[in-house]
Amino acid sequence: xxxxxxxxxxxxxxxxxxxxxxxxxxxxxxxxxxxxxxxxxxxxxxxxxxxxxxxxxxxxxxxxxxxxxxxxxxxxxxxxxxxxxxxxxxxxxxxxxxxxxxxxxxxxxxxxxxxxxxxxxxxxxxxxxxxxxxxxxxxxxxxxxxxxxxxxxxxxxxxxxxxxxxxxxxxxxxxxxxxxxxxxxxxxxxxxxxxxxxxxxxxxxxxxxxxxxxxxxxxxxxxxxxxxxxxxxxxxxxxxxxxxxxxxxxxxxxxxxxxxxxxxxxxxxxxxxxxxxxxxxxxxxxxxxxxxxxx
Amino acid sequence: xxxxxxxxxxxxxxxxxxxxxxxxxxxxxxxxxxxxxxxxxxxxxxxxxxxxxxxxxxxxxxxxxxxxxxxxxxxxxxxxxxxxxxxxxxxxxxxxxxxxxxxxxxxxxxxxxxxxxxxxxxxxxxxxxxxxxxxxxxxxxxxxxxxxxxxxxxxxxxxxxxxxxxxxxxxxxxxxxxxxxxxxxxxxxxxxxxxxxxxxxxxxxxxxxxxxxxxxxxxxxxxxxxxxxxxxxxxxxxxxxxxxxxxxxxxxxxxxxxxxxxxxxxxxxxxxxxxxxxxxxxxxxxxxxxxxxxxxxxxxxxxxxxxxxxxxxxxxxxxxxxxxxxxxxxxxxxxxxxxxxxxxxxxxxxxxxxxxxxxxxxxxxxxxxxxxxxxxxxxxxxxxxxxxxxxxxxxxxxxxxxxxxxxxxx
Numbered sequence: 040x041x042x043x044x045x046x047x048x049x050x051x052x053x054x055x056x057x058x059x060x061x062x063x064x065x066x067x068x069x070x071x072x073x074x075x076x077x078x079x080x081x082x083x084x085x086x087x088x089x090x091x092x093x094x095x096x097x098x099x100x101x102x103x104x105x106x107x108x109x110x111x112x113x114x115x116x117x118x119x120x121x122x123x124x125x126x127x128x129x130x131x132x133x134x135x136x137x138x139x140x141x142x143x144x145x146x147x148x149x150x151x152x153x154x155x156x157x158x159x160x161x162x163x164x165x166x167x168x169x170x171x172x173x174x175x176x177x178x179x180x181x182x183x184x185x186x187x188x189x190x191x192x193x194x195x196x197x198x199x200x201x202x203x204x205x206x207x208x209x210x211x212x213x214x215x216x217x218x219x220x221x222x223x224x225x226x227x228x229x230x231x232x233x234x235x236x237x238x239x240x241x242x243x244x245x246x247x248x249x250x251x252x253x254x255x256x257x258x259x260x261x262x263x264x265x266x267x268x269x270x271x272x273x274x275x276x277x278x279x280x281x282x283x284x285x286x287x288x289x290x291x292x293x294x295x296x297x298x299x300x301x302x303x304x305x306x307x308x309x310x311x312x313x314x315x316x317x318x319x320x321x322x323x324x325x326x327x328x329x330x331x332x333x334x
Numbered sequence: 335x336x337x338x339x340x341x342x343x344x345x346x347x348x349x350x351x352x353x354x355x356x357x358x359x360x361x362x363x364x365x366x367x368x369x370x371x372x373x374x375x376x377x378x379x380x381x382x383x384x385x386x387x388x389x390x391x392x393x394x395x396x397x398x399x400x401x402x403x404x405x406x407x408x409x410x411x412x413x414x415x416x417x418x419x420x421x422x423x424x425x426x427x428x429x430x431x432x433x434x435x436x437x438x439x440x441x442x443x444x445x446x447x448x449x450x451x452x453x454x455x456x457x458x459x460x461x462x463x464x465x466x467x468x469x470x471x472x473x474x475x476x477x478x479x480x481x482x483x484x485x486x487x488x489x490x491x492x493x494x495x496x497x498x499x500x501x502x503x504x505x506x507x508x509x510x511x512x513x514x515x516x517x518x519x520x521x522x523x524x525x526x527x528x529x530x531x532x533x534x535x536x537x538x539x540x541x542x543x544x545x546x547x548x549x550x551x552x553x554x555x556x557x558x559x560x561x562x563x564x565x566x567x568x569x570x571x572x573x574x575x576x577x578x579x580x581x582x583x584x585x586x587x588x589x590x591x592x593x594x595x596x597x598x599x600x601x602x603x604x605x606x607x608x609x610x611x612x613x614x615x616x617x618x619x620x621x622x623x624x625x626x627x628x629x630x631x632x633x634x635x636x637x638x639x640x641x642x643x644x645x646x647x648x649x650x651x652x653x654x655x656x657x658x659x660x661x662x663x664x665x666x667x668x669x670x671x672x673x674x675x676x677x678x679x680x681x682x683x684x685x686x687x688x689x690x691x692x693x694x695x696x697x698x699x700x701x702x703x704x705x706x707x708x709x710x711x712x713x714x715x716x717x718x719x720x721x722x723x724x725x726x727x728x729x730x731x732x733x734x735x736x737x738x739x740x741x742x743x744x
Contacts, residue, residue, distance in 0.1 A: 085407055087432035099741070104734065169571035190517075190574030190723070278517060279573040280720035297403050298703070298712035300428070 072313065079306035085294075089303070096307035105281055106308070109289040112196050113265065113315070116285060119200045120207060120264035124256050127211025128249075132241075134212070135219045145216065152209035160273030163202035164189060189275050192282035199270050199283060207263055211256045218252030219245075254326070261319050265312070286312040362646045363415035364394045364635075367402035375666030382662070383653045390646050410434045414640025416647040422457035422468060422632040423700035424543070424707055430460045435636045436644065438651060439464045445652045453692065454632050454672045457700055466636035467651040468672040470664050471698075472596040473688035474524055474629035480611045482509050482590040490613065494532070494560070494620045497591075501567035504590050511567035513589030515580035516722060519715040522572075523702035525593045526718050527629050530557045532620035536627035536697040543705035545743030549735035558721060558728055560620055565725050573723055581605065593617070595631065596669065599684050614684050616691050625696035631704060632672065713738040 044051070079096055083089035100106050134145050151159065166174045169187040179185035188198035222245060230244045246253070268287040271277060277284040277292060284292070286308060292298075294305020368376055373396055380392045395415070397405050406418060410429065420426050420435075429435045442448055442464045448455055454468040483490065486507035491497040501511035516522040530539045534553050541547050542554070569580060569589055581598055583589040585605035592598065602612055619626070635654060637647045653659055660671035665679055670689055678689045692698065703711035717731040 084428060084432070086411065086428065086434060167574070169574050187571040187574040190571050192723075276517065276519075278519070278716075278719065279723060280716040292712075295404065298708040300407075300708065 075306040075309050075313075078302055079304075079310050081303040083302040084300045085302045086300075092303070096304050099304065100307055100311070105284060105289060108282060109284040109286045112283065112285045115196055116200060116203075116264040116267050117261065119197070120203065120260050120267075121257075123204055123207040123211045123260050123263075124253065126204075126208045127256065128215050128253075130208065130212045131215035131219060132245075135216060149209050149213055151206040152213070154206070156206065156269040157273055159202055159206055160270045163198070163205075163270075164274045167198055189283075190279050192279055195275055195279065195283040199267075199274050202274065203263070203267055203270050207260060210259060210263075214252050214256050214259075215249065218249045222248045258323055262316075265316055265319075286315070359389055359391045360643055360646055362390055362392045362417060362643050362650055364392055364417040364650075365397065365402075365406070365409060365415040366394055366419045367397045367399045368419075369399060372667050375663050378666065379654065379659055379663050382659065383650060386653070387646075387649065390649070392650065410638050410640065414638045414642075416637065416641040416643045417650060418636050418638050420466065420634055420636050421700070421704055422454065422466070422634050423704040425700070425704040426465060426634070426636065427460060427707070429636070430465050434639050435465050436639050436641070437463045437465060438467065438637060438648065441467065441648050441651050441655075445655060447655050450657065450673050450675055451655060452674060453630075453695075453698055457632055457698065458634065466634040467655050468632045468634045469654050469660060470667055470669045471630045471632040471672055471692070472669045473692050474528070474593070474595045474617075474631075474701075475688070475691065476591050476593055476615045476617055477584065477598055477602065478591045478613045478615065479584050479587055479589070479607070480613050482507075482584075482587045483613075485509065485587065486590065488590070490615065491618060494618045497618050498563045500590075501564060505567055509587070510569040510583065510589040512564050512591050512593065513569040513580045513583045514572050514593065514722075515569075515575040515577040516572045516719045517574060517576050519712075519719055520701075520703055521577045521580070521594070522718040522722060523711075523715045524595070524629065525561070526557070526714075527699060527702050528593060528617040529560050529620070531627045531629070531699060532617060532624065533557045533560055534621070535624045536699065539627070539699060540705065543702065543710075545707075545710065545739050549732045549739055554732060555728075558725075558732075561721065562725055565722060568722060573719055595629075596684055596688055600668065609683055614687050616687075626694075627697045627699060628692055628695040629701060630670075630692050630695075630698040631701045632698075707742055710735075710738060710742045 078089075080091060080093060081089040082092045082095070130148060134141065134148060138144075166172050167188040169175050169185060169190070175185045175187065186194065188194045226244060226248070227240070230240055235244060266287055267285055268291065271283055271285055271288045272291070275283045277288050290305050290308040290312060293301050293308060299305065364380075366373075366376065376394070380394060384390060384392060402419070406420065409415065410418070411434070420429065426435065442451075442455075447464075447467070451458075451468060454471065455464075458464050458466055458468060478490075482504070486500075486503045486509055488500040488503045489496070491500055504511040512525075514521045514525065527539070530542065533556055538547070538553065542549075547554070569575075569583060572580065577594070577598070578601055580589070580592060581594075581601045582605060584592045585602055585607055599612070616626070616628070635651060637644060637651070641647055654663075655673060657671070657673045657675035660673040661676040661678075664671040664676065668682070668685065670678060670685065670692060674693065678685050680686055699705055702714060706714060713735055717735050720727055720731055
């Protein structure tokens with residue numbers, strides 16, 4: 040026993056250290072992924088007997104208008120959420136100065152990320168609320184008729200995304216602020232001697248050095264956009280008449296909400312959402328792997 | 335080793351003996367979802383029951399009302415109590431068909447409940463058997479602001495045509511004729527249910543929610559044709575507000591009528607309305623001569639299949655069904671007893687009006703989301719909301735509902 044250990048200690052130790060984490064990861068992430076895939080082939084209400092129905096859930100999904108509404112909204116989320124990256128960079132650059140009291144301003148800008156998404160959602164629903172909301176009053180004052188953003192299928196998704204962008208921009212800003220701290224002053228100095236300033240300085244000198252920060256910012260923004268469940272649930276509950284649904288909310292609605300309990304159908308939606316996320320995740324992993332093997 | 339075994343046996347025996355000293359009190363575990371006021375009322379009822387049955391100890395675990403709807407699915411299969419709260423009608427069907435509730439027809443027969451709880455009997459029956467005992471229900475109807483009626487110079491309507499005609503007057507006075515808050519979807523279904531019950535009658539409405547009638551049927555369109563008459567006079571932003579916000583509109587006199595359940599009275603009175611300016615009317619007749627059916631969602635208690643102490647749980651159900659217990663409980667709840675021999679507080683005009691309206695009703699519907707299966711209910715209520723916002727989409731909505739119907743009831 041101990042001879043075996045002595046001979047193989049170096050080979051075994053990393054695996055032993057990895058074991059607890061790997062076990063948890065397998066138990067709570069890997070296995071459930073395959074379980075959902077499995078459940079998605081059943082018709083099951085979570086209580087009674089599950090019946091194997093093959094790909095019927097997927098066939099139904101393809102024919103379901105709500106699925107396309109959710110998919111479309113997910114795309115809108117992904118595209119518009121990306122605004123958080125340039126806007127966060129803008130604010131970070133703006134705040135990256137040495138002025139008296141700058142720390143206070145920085146923490147004020149960071150504040151929305153600290154408060155819970157539920158609170159953000161509530162604040163924005165009051166902001167948009169008909170009859171007393173600030174935004175509603177502003178629109179009413181400037182155009183004559185108020186618009187209840189969260190009750191109008193044309194604006195509702197954009198209204199929720201605006202609420203989501205507020206904390207997301209703060210998050211990206213913090214990422215860039217730490218990135219800006221690491222920008223090499225000698226390179227900036229050298230660029231200045233060569234006459235670079237303004238946009239050229241930003242584009243050719245600062246941004247390349249911020250690439251790691253940009254990468255992380257894009258990753259967290261994509262993930263944030265795809266799991267945009269809490270704001271939808273708090274602000275509209277998917278409404279009006281389901282027009283602000285996103286895939287994660289649609290899945291919850293079908294599988295776990297008061298009128299749902301179609302576990303198989305919910306699992307099928309989860310599998311589709313997982314497939315979409317997989318595209319991005321493999322993209323990110325591929326990029327990371329390429330960056331590391333270049334070194 | 336042998337000695338160890340002996341010792342263990344001795345300890346076991348000692349434990350058993352001390353156990354038997356306490357075993358005189360049998361435990362009934364009860365999982366419930368009461369808000370604070372109903373909780374106090376039920377605790378009082380349990381105290382009465384324990385006083386009458388000193389050998390039974392009812393242990394109630396109270397859940398948050400919304401969380402309960404999810405929790406019940408877990409505890410029924412994992413850690414089953416002896417009694418559990420739920421709702422009548424199709425809402426209990428999933429638990430009945432999956433064998434999670436046990437049949438209590440014997441409790442009904444032994445205690446003469448088929449007669450005493452006659453009005454609620456149909457909604458507790460699946461496959462000719464009873465699956466629980468109802469302890470309270472409440473009426474729906476139209477709550478209205480008398481001050482708003484005065485401001486618009488409108489008279490309290492006697493017929494549907496008068497009700498619709500009034501809307502024009504309210505509009506001229508800048509008041510919403512009908513208010514509702516459909517953010518949570520269900521308030522809109524209350525309006526649909528009444529229009530459906532009044533246009534085509536109880537049997538037709540029950541057939542519709544049971545999936546026997548196509549949503550593209552002409553008679554469904556007739557219901558929506560009636561709805562279209564008041565749709566333009568409904569609060570404009572109803573899809574963005576909750577039912578409490580709509581109640582605020584009624585309190586402020588910005589809206590005149592509100593189709594709601596009796597629980598709205600508490601909110602309206604908190605907002606400052608009194609018995610003088612708050613009125614209640616039964617939803618007016620639309621198709622002349624139809625027997626009047628009403629909406630009365632019923633709250634119930636069931637015995638889960640995994641119950642340990644079924645005998646005492648049945649005793650408790652029988653006790654909850656008695657006229658006296660229901661009188662006391664519902665006086666505290668501010669709702670209506672399901673036992674016809676119970677009495678209601680005469681000094682509350684809304685309770686008395688509701689009791690009169692329900693006890694003289696031809697039949698009682700539960701509510702759209704309790705009469706129709708969950709998936710149909712959800713799709714239906716979304717359709718009602720969309721219709722209220724965009725009545726021009728009606729045909730597309732009905733096509734979609736028909737598609738859902740064919741999927742849900744196979």
